[in-house]
Amino acid sequence: MAGKVKWVTDIEKSVLINNFEKRGWVQVTENEDWNFYWMSVQTIRNVFSVEAGYRLSDDQIVNHFPNHYELTRKDLMVKNIKRYRKELEKEGSPLAEKDENGKYLYLDFVPVTYMLPADYNLFVEEFRKSPSSTWIMKPCGKAQGKGIFLINKLSQIKKWSRDSKTSSFVTQSTKEAYVISLYINNPLLIGGRKFDLRLYVLVSTYRPLRCYMYKLGFCRFCTVKYTPSTSELDNMFVHLTNVAIQKHGEDYNHIHGGKWTVNNLRLYLESTRGKEVTGKLFDEIHWIIVQSLKAVAPVMNNDKHCFECYGYDIIIDDKLKPWLIEVNASPSLTSSTANDRILKYNLINDTLNIAVPNGEIPDCKWNKSPPKEVLGNYEILYDEELAQGDGADRELRSRQGQSLGPRGGRSRDSGRTILTTWK
Amino acid sequence: MTLTVLKSTSQGSWEKRILKSLNSMCTELSIPLARKRPVGEQKELLNKWNEMGTDEPDLSLFRPVYAPKDFLEVLINLRNPNYENGDSLSFRTHLGLIQVPLKVKDIPELKEFFVELGLTTGQLGIDDSTQVPPELFENEHVRIGQKVLAEQDSAAAQQYIRQGSPTALRAELWALILNISSQPEDILYYEQLKTNVIQHDLLVDSLIYKDVKLTASNDDYYFVFEDYLYQVLLCFSRDTSVLGHFAYNSASPPKSYIRGKLGLEEYAVFYPPNGVIPFHGFSMYVAPLCFLYHEPSKLYQIFREMYVRFFFRLHSISSHPSGIVSLCLLFETLLQTYLPQLFYHLREIGAQPLRISFKWMVRAFSGYLATDQLLLLWDRILGYNSLEILAVLAAAVFAFRAVNLMEVTSLAAAEAVLADLSTLKVMPLLQIFLFATVT
Numbered sequence: 001m002a003g004k005v006k007w008v009t010d011i012e013k014s015v016l017i018n019n020f021e022k023r024g025w026v027q028v029t030e031n032e033d034w035n036f037y038w039m040s041v042q043t044i045r046n047v048f049s050v051e052a053g054y055r056l057s058d059d060q061i062v063n064h065f066p067n068h069y070e071l072t073r074k075d076l077m078v079k080n081i082k083r084y085r086k087e088l089e090k091e092g093s094p095l096a097e098k099d100e101n102g103k104y105l106y107l108d109f110v111p112v113t114y115m116l117p118a119d120y121n122l123f124v125e126e127f128r129k130s131p132s133s134t135w136i137m138k139p140c141g142k143a144q145g146k147g148i149f150l151i152n153k154l155s156q157i158k159k160w161s162r163d164s165k166t167s168s169f170v171t172q173s174t175k176e177a178y179v180i181s182l183y184i185n186n187p188l189l190i191g192g193r194k195f196d197l198r199l200y201v202l203v204s205t206y207r208p209l210r211c212y213m214y215k216l217g218f219c220r221f222c223t224v225k226y227t228p229s230t231s232e233l234d235n236m237f238v239h240l241t242n243v244a245i246q247k248h249g250e251d252y253n254h255i256h257g258g259k260w261t262v263n264n265l266r267l268y269l270e271s272t273r274g275k276e277v278t279g280k281l282f283d284e285i286h287w288i289i290v291q292s293l294k295a296v297a298p299v300m301n302n303d304k305h306c307f308e309c310y311g312y313d314i315i316i317d318d319k320l321k322p323w324l325i326e327v328n329a330s331p332s333l334t335s336s337t338a339n340d341r342i343l344k345y346n347l348i349n350d351t352l353n354i355a356v357p358n359g360e361i362p363d364c365k366w367n368k369s370p371p372k373e374v375l376g377n378y379e380i381l382y383d384e385e386l387a388q389g390d391g392a393d394r395e396l397r398s399r400q401g402q403s404l405g406p407r408g409g410r411s412r413d414s415g416r417t418i419l420t421t422w423k
Numbered sequence: 424m425t426l427t428v429l430k431s432t433s434q435g436s437w438e439k440r441i442l443k444s445l446n447s448m449c450t451e452l453s454i455p456l457a458r459k460r461p462v463g464e465q466k467e468l469l470n471k472w473n474e475m476g477t478d479e480p481d482l483s484l485f486r487p488v489y490a491p492k493d494f495l496e497v498l499i500n501l502r503n504p505n506y507e508n509g510d511s512l513s514f515r516t517h518l519g520l521i522q523v524p525l526k527v528k529d530i531p532e533l534k535e536f537f538v539e540l541g542l543t544t545g546q547l548g549i550d551d552s553t554q555v556p557p558e559l560f561e562n563e564h565v566r567i568g569q570k571v572l573a574e575q576d577s578a579a580a581q582q583y584i585r586q587g588s589p590t591a592l593r594a595e596l597w598a599l600i601l602n603i604s605s606q607p608e609d610i611l612y613y614e615q616l617k618t619n620v621i622q623h624d625l626l627v628d629s630l631i632y633k634d635v636k637l638t639a640s641n642d643d644y645y646f647v648f649e650d651y652l653y654q655v656l657l658c659f660s661r662d663t664s665v666l667g668h669f670a671y672n673s674a675s676p677p678k679s680y681i682r683g684k685l686g687l688e689e690y691a692v693f694y695p696p697n698g699v700i701p702f703h704g705f706s707m708y709v710a711p712l713c714f715l716y717h718e719p720s721k722l723y724q725i726f727r728e729m730y731v732r733f734f735f736r737l738h739s740i741s742s743h744p745s746g747i748v749s750l751c752l753l754f755e756t757l758l759q760t761y762l763p764q765l766f767y768h769l770r771e772i773g774a775q776p777l778r779i780s781f782k783w784m785v786r787a788f789s790g791y792l793a794t795d796q797l798l799l800l801w802d803r804i805l806g807y808n809s810l811e812i813l814a815v816l817a818a819a820v821f822a823f824r825a826v827n828l829m830e831v832t833s834l835a836a837a838e839a840v841l842a843d844l845s846t847l848k849v850m851p852l853l854q855i856f857l858f859a860t861v862t
Contacts, residue, residue: 221647275591
């Protein structure tokens, strides 16, 4: 019975609505029978909360996993990755191999992070080892760069100390949770400017893990020249690349929005640093994304009604090592420039083509294996079923020093082929 | 058609106009052409040297001295005074805007000249695409490139790069072909220029700032390098060694006279010191190079060499085959000869093709093509030591969009069809136009 897909959303963004309408889908309210609900993270909390007793039927799909916060909350992401690493170490996996300084060779991709106030004392110990280091404080539950600040002195975070007497107005349990991470003060600079990478990753299922990388990611540049000098620690225009913050800087440009495509980055790096190191960098980026998903896969509620499109934020340091900063469950759908609007429109379009096959009323029991033709600008990042077919040891062999990536990586503007010959 | 004829008539009057424009701006705004900076200002500039882009001087009163379309008007009005003495019949049927009968190549000659771009020769920009296994061409080509670099063979590099340069080797190959090696004296020379910038302020500096702000800062690819552009262009305008290129350029550098000594040659100085007055879009000659070189003095040297070998020809009047006049004529002739229907149609609706393609050629397509494509194009400029490929590409673009262009009925609509070249792949376009079109 081919009816039209009935959609609901609580996010009033044209890039979404235009995509629904162009498929001839019908808008309904959430109290009616709907097939597709693009919800904000607040709503997903309600939908899957114990009290709501919501039961989704087979022909209903939503755009978040119930406990996505295992990946998208800064403290939980770190916790899950640490747990994952320890597990691999315990089972003697070569992936968990460490170097002579005790650093993981293949799994060290998140800057040293502690939860506050819980790990305050551990943090202090670490801080004292390198007292000239800078650390970045981020509230666990906020986005868009809100509430973030840098510190380089213990006194600046006194109130998070567990036995702090100055926090008399705030009891332990209501103190807002923060993470504090070692600040990467040697970011790769281009044109003297700091930038970070925003990459979109679609997950259709966690067990088996199947994820796709959007080819058209972008770099977000700070408008002000980067300086690690301590006097500029307060200047958020220097340090934070969130567009929400940069947009208010004096030099923000509304034509290019301070953004570069990932292809530009690739061209620049190949031209100035060489092909091999650039290929290695991009392979590492893919690797850390897959590892982060594997880390949370065991604890994710792999509800078959769900898919999710994440916004990964990655920083590259001046040794061309990528660092995972955070994962966003609700990447911004606001467009700051015309190019941006086109990109996000296409992103949603390709996402819907994969999540809702043929644009027809979904059946959540389908095998979630879309044909290659519908991928659009996505490419398969990791497909656990395919990987298991080839044997798990292939992954280990390729990780241990042999050249990664298909044919050593290719550089053209038109994009690359399948990313995963290592599995 | 000789150099001297063009030189004495049109280039001369064009130069006078530019200079007049500059002088009147100077008078209107009561800003001296040059002044020494007070010490405080010098210190400030030195501190800000790496981030001059954050400076926001009031540039609203400055106008570019000229824009490409002004220059086009001058070229359109060029006439050969010897024309009456019976030039070739074929030229009388030339219906384009350029009315100067210079000798340009036809397609058979271009096929011979650009033989390495032929269908049976491997090319980067075509044979390195995803569908082609790298064993067929790319790997071997890269290996040869590495060998050429190892042997530091400039002539071999120039031959090699006709098939395109691998991205990782391009910076070194261009330096080899342009004979640029960063010796200590080169770095010192650049530092000396930098000192000149710190000590003296020139009126053209404001023109440079304005140009960068209007063009490169708004470009999706080049905005990141804004500060490098100032560092290169401000030094460039003070570099008197650039005057050397006027020996083979039909133009003459504009002269200025010390106050009160107008007309007295011994008090004449070139203004700006390098003799080059920037026009609207000038900074786009430098911008693509920032993808290859991030060390300021090397970037500077490469740009300067590219300018004195190639780019100057794009905004001076001469009869040289790579000069802008010849390129315009080549473009129009190719279109009229091989795409006559399209040419006549566009002419009919008041959309002379050159009016659209001129700006592409003057800028060597910088800012119009995607950067990776632009670099592949500039590879061939270096490889063939000629700018003719710009005219051929311009014609190829028209050929590619011919179907849509045949349907437009106004200049504005034609401009719209050709507004966005950012998705074009230059090598296939060139190859098809030269080697795969039935003529």
